[in-house]
Amino acid sequence: MYFFISQLSISDILLTTDIVPNLLHILLNNGGTISFIGCMTQFYFFDCTDGFECFLLAVMSYDRYVAICNPLRYTSIMTNTFCVKSVATCWLIGNFTSFFLTITLSRLNFCGPNIIDQVFCDIIPLQELACSGTYIVDLELYVLSVPVLITPTTIIAVSYIYIVIAVLRIPSSTGRQKAFSTCSSHLIVVSIFYWTIFSVYIPISRGQTRVSSKILSLLYTVFTPFINPIIYSLRNKDIKEAVQKAFHKHHVINIHCY
Numbered sequence: 432m433y434f435f436i437s438q439l440s441i442s443d444i445l446l447t448t449d450i451v452p453n454l455l456h457i458l459l460n461n462g463g464t465i466s467f468i469g470c471m472t473q474f475y476f477f478d479c480t481d482g483f484e485c486f487l488l489a490v491m492s493y494d495r496y497v498a499i500c501n502p503l504r505y506t507s508i509m510t511n512t513f514c515v516k517s518v519a520t521c522w523l524i525g526n527f528t529s530f531f532l533t534i535t536l537s538r539l540n541f542c543g544p545n546i547i548d549q550v551f552c553d554i555i556p557l558q559e560l561a562c563s564g565t566y567i568v569d570l571e572l573y574v575l576s577v578p579v580l581i582t583p584t585t586i587i588a589v590s591y592i593y594i595v596i597a598v599l600r601i602p603s604s605t606g607r608q609k610a611f612s613t614c615s616s617h618l619i620v621v622s623i624f625y626w627t628i629f630s631v632y633i634p635i636s637r638g639q640t641r642v643s644s645k646i647l648s649l650l651y652t653v654f655t656p657f658i659n660p661i662i663y664s665l666r667n668k669d670i671k672e673a674v675q676k677a678f679h680k681h682h683v684i685n686i687h688c689y
Contacts, residue, residue, distance in 0.1 A: 432491075432494060432498075434514050434518075435487065435490065435491045435494060435514070435518070436663055438487060438518050438521075439484065439487060439491075439620075439659060440659070440660065442480045442483050442484050442487065443480075443655075443656030443659055443660075444656075445476060445480050446476075446477065446480040446481070446652060446656055447652075447653065447656045447657075449473055449476040449477055449480070450473070450477060450550075450551050450652045450653065451653060453465065453473065453551065454550050454551060454653070457550060465552065467537075467541075470547075470552040470557075471533055471536070471537050471552070473551060473552045474533055474536065474551075474552045474553070474554065474557070475529050475530070475533040476529075477551065477552070477553075477652070478525075478528070478529035478532060478533065478554075479525045479526050479528075479529035479530075480525065481525075481628070481651075482524060482525035482528050482529055482579050483521050483522055483524075483525030484624065485579055485580060485583045485628075486520070486521035486524055486525065486579075486583050487518070487521050488583060488587065488617070488620065488621050488624065488625075489582070489583035489584075489586040489587050489590075490517045490518070490521065491617055492586060492587040492590040492591065492617065492621070493586060493590055494509055495590065495594060495613060495614050495617060496590040496591075496593055496594055497509055498613065499594050499597055499598065499610050499613070499614075500593055500594065500597045524578065524579075528575050528578070528579055531571065531575075532554070532568075532571055532572075532575065535567055535568055535571055536554060536557060536558075536568055539557075539558075539561040539562075539563050539565065539568070540561060540562045540563040541557075541560055541561055541562065542562040543560065543562055544560060545560065546560075547560065549644070549645060549648065550645055550648065550649065551648070551652065553648065554568070554572070555631075555632075555644075580628070580629075584625065587621060591614070591618075594610075594614060597610075598610045598611060616662050616663050619662050620655075620659055620662060620663075623650070623651070623654075623655055623658070624651055624655055627647050627648075627650045627651040627655070628651060630647050631644060631647045631648060631651075
């Protein structure tokens with residue numbers, strides 16, 4: 432679990448590093464400029480980290496499923512080799528899908544207005560600026576939505592269906608509460624992440640106002656990476672104890688030096 436959390440942190444750091452510096456520049460200067468190569472690069476890393484996080488959250492849900500439904504086999508199933516291969520596969524899929532989508536997007540013709548009505552280079556505002564047809568990009572989006580969104584969502588849903596069934600079979604309320612508490616942090620992160628993703632990118636939501644689209648985009652590019660460490664820290668007993676020990680040690684050293 433901690434290995435997966437560390438990978439989630441790396442993904443969040445990459446996402447905020449890709450988006451936030453330019454976002455702050457735009458806010459401080461009431462607008463900003465970005466080169467075409469810079470825009471494509473920003474979109475590539477944004478799409479790569481988003482794709483990776485979709486699959487990582489699915490792997491984390493499977494980890495919770497094994498821990499609750501097959502606890503005696505946990506160490507034999509969730510081995511170090513399996514965890515490393517799973518994360519490596521998530522990164523490869525994220526890079527693969529992002530690379531092909533970025534290449535296709537960069538081949539569009541942009542001959543009209545060059546003002547992106549968004550806080551970063553996202554695919555929908557870029558499609559709206561294109562002078563050429565965007566059929567190929569739309570086709571790739573629909574094709575890639577199956578492995579990138581539908582498959583992880585299905586894995587998460589099925590995993591938690593089995594988890595709920597297993598937890599409800601626990602006779603004691605204390606046991607049920609303890610089992611659910613191990614999944615609460617992951618469920619909160621999944622709910623926030625997937626709710627904003629589907630709100631922005633499903634076809635039905637494309638009729639929403641640009642202001643609401645910007646707010647939703649900020650939720651999963653800035654707010655979600657910011658809140659993830661807090662959620663896992665507050666909901667995890669081991670992390671809270673480690674932080675308390677670190678503060679206590681620092682406090683004792685300061686008193687001794689004084």
